[in-house]
Amino acid sequence: MTAPAPKPWIDAIAPYLPGRTTTDSGVRATKLSSNENPFGTGAPARAAYAAEAGTLDRYPDPGATLLREALAAKYGLDPTRVIYGTGSDEILHLAAGAFAGVGDEVLQVRYGFSVYEIAARRVGATLVVAPDKDYATDIDALLAAVTPKTRVVFVANPNNPTGTYSNRSDIARLHAGLPADCLLVIDQAYAEYLAPGADDGALELARGAQNVLVTRTFSKIHGLAAERIGWGYGSAPVITALHKIRAPFNVTTAGQAAAVAALGDDAFVDRSRDHNATWRAWFATTMNAIDGLRAVPSEANFSLILFEGRLTAQAAFEGLMERGYIVRWLPGQGLPHALRITIGTEEETRGVAAAIADMAAAA
Numbered sequence: 286m287t288a289p290a291p292k293p294w295i296d297a298i299a300p301y302l303p304g305r306t307t308t309d310s311g312v313r314a315t316k317l318s319s320n321e322n323p324f325g326t327g328a329p330a331r332a333a334y335a336a337e338a339g340t341l342d343r344y345p346d347p348g349a350t351l352l353r354e355a356l357a358a359k360y361g362l363d364p365t366r367v368i369y370g371t372g373s374d375e376i377l378h379l380a381a382g383a384f385a386g387v388g389d390e391v392l393q394v395r396y397g398f399s400v401y402e403i404a405a406r407r408v409g410a411t412l413v414v415a416p417d418k419d420y421a422t423d424i425d426a427l428l429a430a431v432t433p434k435t436r437v438v439f440v441a442n443p444n445n446p447t448g449t450y451s452n453r454s455d456i457a458r459l460h461a462g463l464p465a466d467c468l469l470v471i472d473q474a475y476a477e478y479l480a481p482g483a484d485d486g487a488l489e490l491a492r493g494a495q496n497v498l499v500t501r502t503f504s505k506i507h508g509l510a511a512e513r514i515g516w517g518y519g520s521a522p523v524i525t526a527l528h529k530i531r532a533p534f535n536v537t538t539a540g541q542a543a544a545v546a547a548l549g550d551d552a553f554v555d556r557s558r559d560h561n562a563t564w565r566a567w568f569a570t571t572m573n574a575i576d577g578l579r580a581v582p583s584e585a586n587f588s589l590i591l592f593e594g595r596l597t598a599q600a601a602f603e604g605l606m607e608r609g610y611i612v613r614w615l616p617g618q619g620l621p622h623a624l625r626i627t628i629g630t631e632e633e634t635r636g637v638a639a640a641i642a643d644m645a646a647a648a
């Protein structure tokens with residue numbers, strides 16, 4: 286008997302591999318593989334979530350009104366131009382779905398977020414990959430890869446899995462070099478981890494340009510990964526198109542309430558960002574001091590460690606697993622020689638660093 290045949294472009298998709306939660310032997314371990322907040326969720330967000338236990342029988346507000354208004358007030362936005370999604374992942378899929386299809390090209394950097402490729406292939410578009418510049422986003426290479434068929438350009442800033450950052454003039458130059466009919470998606474999943482005052486100017490571009498979509502998430506610094514809430518900002522025509530194809534009740538009631546509370550909890554965000562900056566710097570210095578290891582400069586809440594000496598990334602990945610640390614090894618993304626490690630608590634960060642140092646000394 287023949288089963289229904291998926292479309293060939295769906296068949297060609299390599300499935301997304303989530304960060305693992307258990308070791309090879311099934312033990313629950315320290316999870317440093319999904320860039321979650323080691324402090325968990327702020328108390329106000331948890332309370333707002335819990336307070337919605339009595340509303341489970343009702344559909345959520347399909348317009349996410351309070352959330353859009355809170356975002357607009359915080360970032361100086363027009364609330365009618367805010368889109369929200371079941372994670373920012375949904376918004377990335379909406380962007381590809383609304384603006385690209387069979388015969389079109391979707392462009393990304395060499396070491397880009399793996400959801401972009403799935404989003405592009407899902408709609409039958411062709412993924413085009415621009416070379417990196419020592420793991421960082423190369424604006425000239427991206428611009429050189431644009432063709433008349435390019436419909437969407439995905440850039441994460443800071444980027445995942447590299448952690449690298451393109452500054453304001455880089456992003457402005459990228460936007461200025463793109464044709465007006467090409468949508469530039471700037472994925473700011475890690476923007477809150479930037480040093481205070483640092484700003485790549487993406488939201489400002491999205492306020493004024495017709496072809497810019499900025500996406501953000503509550504999954505990372507806000508510690509709400511389980512609730513799946515992302516948002517985006519763009520021009521009215523872009524946002525209107527995204528709304529047409531999003532799921533009707535795509536953000537839960539408790540999630541909307543928790544997100545609004547998290548948005549007002551600056552103390553939690555500041556503490557999370559400051560902790561991350563301190564331990565990210567310590568971790569990079571510690572790794573760079575080990576012969577054969579190199580930390581790619583990161584502005585995010587993780588560090589990509591390159592294994593260029595005797596200790597291989599695979600051996601380190603397996604050794605860390607045995608010692609109870611789950612990190613991200615990404616051979617499927619062209620990084621068989623690297624591990625992406627989330628910055629955890631002080632104890633976790635010291636622990637994973639000591640384990641790597643031990644293995645390097647023994648290799």
Ligand SMILES: *Cc1c(COP(=O)(O)O)cnc(C)c1O
Nearest residue numbers: 372373374398445474502504515
């Ligand atoms: C984690 C991440 C996201 C989004 O996650 P959601 O949980 O779907 O909001 C988006 N982009 C990048 C680059 C990420 O690392």
